[in-house]
Amino acid sequence: MTDLQISLLGAAGVFVAGVFTYNKWQEYKAKRTVERAFASDHDDVLMRSGEPRQEPSFDLGLNPIPGVGIDAAGAGGAAHDDLAPAGPAAMPVGADGLTPAAELANTLVDPLIDCLIPLALEIAVRGDKILPVLQTLRHVGNKPVHFIGLHVNGDWEPITHGGVYTKLQAGVQMASRTTALNELEYSELVTRLRALADDIGAEPEIPDMIEVMGESRTLHRFVSGHDAQLGVNLMCNGAPWAIATLIGALEKQGFDVRPDGRFAMPDGEGGILFTLSTNVTLGADTTSRLTLLLDVPCVAPVRDGFGAMVACAKQLVERLDATIVDDYDQPLTDAALGEINGQVLEFYQEMEAADIPAGSPRAMRLFS
Structure with missing residues (x-):
């Protein structure tokens, strides 16, 4: 075998090894992406702390008087006790002692009716830099999406042009009068949120889809049962x-x-x-x-x-x-x-x- 042939074989071996290593790296990255998208420590906001899910029946008691225009669907719902998600990014649920900005933030991203998605920031960011990006994600399906930020003064507030924020939190409404948040809408949210997070230098903590779908259906049963x-x-x-x-x-x-x-x-x-x-x-x-x-x-x-x-x-x-x-x-x-x-x-x-x-x-x- 000539020196040229040996050299070509060696080069081919290096090339094959390189392709194999690259493919393995791509597989690893894809696996990590899937794990991040569908695994999380997010708490179920419709579960009692330390207890299994409670789904008591809501009896409306609206037995229509014959002929009177009362329109109320069948009832169903869940008990809501410990509603705030765990961790330092959590927001207070009640309005007691909140500043007006924090109270508004608690209304926009609500632990009881929204799926909360924390977004960790590498460095503090200015509102005027991230607002144009955040405004590209306002809805998935007919469910509104809102963003709030932890201001450097320590208060959660709606993102403003003059603010500087150390953490962000997204919230997508889990139910409306017509439908519950579904798998397609949630998948769209995850995809668009990851692209948005890349643009602003953030890392989202995506809640588990199965848990979110369960919470959404439970909330929608309550809404349907009280749509009178x-x-x-x-x-x-x-x-x-x-x-x-x-x-x-x-x-x-x-x-x-x-x-x-x-x-x-x-x-x-x-x-x-x-x-x-x-x-x-x-x-x-x-x-x-x-x-x-x-x-x-x-x-x-x-x-x-x-x-x-x-x-x-x-x-x-x-x-x-x-x-x-x-x-x-x-x-x-x-x-x-x-x-x-x-x-x-x-x-x-x-x-x-x-x-x-x-x-x-x-x-x-x-x-x-």
Whole structure:
């Protein structure tokens, strides 16, 4: 064998060894990526500390009075006690003693309704540098994603241009009125979050997918079980109302006209107490029926949304010559309305016990 052949064989051996080593390194990196994506010490925020998962039934007690427009799905939910994730990146759950910025941060990234994902930073970063990157990830599916940061002053706050942060935390909402966070949405979140983290020099701690999916389904069962809307109808006693005349009467009653043709009764602080529908298309000239609708979980008990809606209905009865009826056009008595009010109060107590008070920022996010 010539020296040239020996040299070529040696070079080939080095090349093969190099390819083998490179492939092994690529396999190792891929394995580490998968391990980071689907293994974590993240606590289950819907589990009691040191106890197995509790999933007690939420009995709404909203047994509909025949014909009354009560719309509430079946119940289900979980007990929520120790809700804050472990570790130094955790946020306080309660609002007691928090600065306004920290309280807002606790609303945006909420341990009870969000999947929390800590992002460790190599060095402190300025908000104006990372905000453009963070704003590229606002939703996965229809679930909002928010980011907060641990300011150098020691407070968690929403990321601002003037802030400097030593840690970050992402939160994706685990359920909405329509769906729970699913595997595809979570996989999309993980992929996009890793790319985002690379851009800003951060390392995310990705929670286990199976645990997150379980928490999401549990939360969605609660939302579905408490998605209650109450309707009260007004039926004209004579000829159908002319829409043009009706609009004036409703505006005098305090309703605001919405683009979708509904009327909204404002609560005085930028929110809505209840709405009213004419039950006809926008181009209709007349209607003989109006429906007032209360979105129960979105109105705080202190506002007495049902009481205000019934009082408004009674005033419209006098103004429009109408009768308050159920869905089958049977008159609703004061006794029946009082019974419904009692059911609403029980509903509010159950939401309070689940730490999701009706009308709270937490409830507004879940039932939006």
